[in-house]
Amino acid sequence: MAIQVEHELHKRRRGRNLGLGLVLAAFVAMVFGLTMVKVARTDFSNAPKAAGGDK
Amino acid sequence: MSDASINTETDPLEAEFGDFLALLKPRVMSLVVFTAAVGLLAAPVPVHPFVAFCSVLFIAVGGGASGALNMWYDHDIDAVMKRTARRPIPAGKVSRGDALALGLTLSGFAVVMLGLAANWLAAGLLAFTIFFYAVVYTMWLKRWTPQNIVIGGAAGAFPPMIGWAVATGGVSVESVLMFALIFMWTPPHFWALALFMNSDYEAAGVPMLTVTHGRRATRRHILVYTLILAPLAIGTGFTAISGPIYLAVSVLLNLAFVKGAVDILRRDETHAVADKYRVEKRFFALSLLYLFLHFGAILAEAALRPWGLGGW
Structure with missing residues (x-):
């Protein structure tokens, strides 16, 4: 029997790792996007007040 | 067992990426996505499109996580029923431990991320939904009473309410x-x-x-x-x-x-x-x-x- 360089198992494992990698990359992009949206918001109500801050 | 057989045998629990996705019940997830999105869009408060997209995704992931917990607990029932016998656990593709780990991890992840992206009321409702489906319905009602799907139906009914809470912060x-x-x-x-x-x-x-x-x-x-x-x-x-x-x-x-x-x-x-x-x-x-x-x-x-x- 010929020796298989790559077993079917390795293909499955690679698919799984690739899928997980893509999920993680998407998650990073999502957290970055959410951060940008939240930082860009102008309606913050809990921003520190200027009065009393300057000494 | 010879050396050759070690190299040629396929581990029955070596799952593909798709098998883990199947644990999340994608068809149920599509209903969750749709109803949650409608709840969010029907609300009178506008939400930033990206926040809305992420929130619906986290709600869907939470729903999927409860599906994985359901499959972890119900592996014995699923193996007997024709309709569910090909699910990843009874088919021998994913181990019960992996399903439990995936369900618990994604549950925590979805709830925390929804809380951070939207608000903590929506996150609380999502946490309650996962608890209701995985514990109240799957572990308790399903095997105990013919009213199982009447009361358990509440779990499937929460997504539009969560979507609404994402936008309005209330009920x-x-x-x-x-x-x-x-x-x-x-x-x-x-x-x-x-x-x-x-x-x-x-x-x-x-x-x-x-x-x-x-x-x-x-x-x-x-x-x-x-x-x-x-x-x-x-x-x-x-x-x-x-x-x-x-x-x-x-x-x-x-x-x-x-x-x-x-x-x-x-x-x-x-x-x-x-x-x-x-x-x-x-x-x-x-x-x-x-x-x-x-x-x-x-x-x-x-x-x-x-x-x-x-x-x-």
Whole structure:
């Protein structure tokens, strides 16, 4: 029997790792996007007040 | 075992990426995504599109996580039932431990991320939904009472309420009505399925109404719940999330749904077996369309509102 360089198992494992990698990359992009949206918001109500801050 | 056999044997638990996705019940997830998105878009408070997208995704991941926990706990039932025997755990593709780990991890992840992206009320509702589906329904009700899907239906009814909470940060009459619509729709939908899949539930020892009280009683129950559902669905047509489109769609669908339930009641088992449960299967298909079109109509009303066309 010929020796298989790559077993079917390795293909499955690679698919799984690739899928997980893509999920993680998407998650990073999502957290970055959410951060940008939240930082860009102008309606913050809990921003520190200027009065009393300057000494 | 020779060295060669070690290298050629395939580990039955070496899962593919798709097997883990299957644990999340993608078809149920699609319903969760749709109803949560409608709840979010129908709300009177605008949400940034990216926040809305992420929130719906986290709600879907939470729903998927509860599906994985359900498959982890119900592996014995799933193996017996024809409909579920090919799920990743009974098929030997994913181990129970992996399913549990995935379910717990994604549950925590989805709740925390929804809290950070939207608000903590929405996150709390999502956490409660996961708890309700995985613990109250799967571990307790499903194997104990024929009312399992009546009470357990609440888990599937929460997504539009969570979507609404993402936008408004609260709960209101409209979101409760969207919840009630799915909650009351669930029993007739699943009992119709149980009528033509009865042998499955019987073999697995799940106390579905068809198994404990018989088919005659199930047919009666379908009609009773449909008669309660109809005024509730049509009544929603007079609230702020609705308008003429919803009302027209709802009246037509409810007429068809009540007629379908009456047809189911009128049949006896001899007729049903003879035509392979044609009426019951048609009612089940109609029930899917029923929910999709009701929420589609709410979405249409919300989409047309900016042009002064949707709503009352």
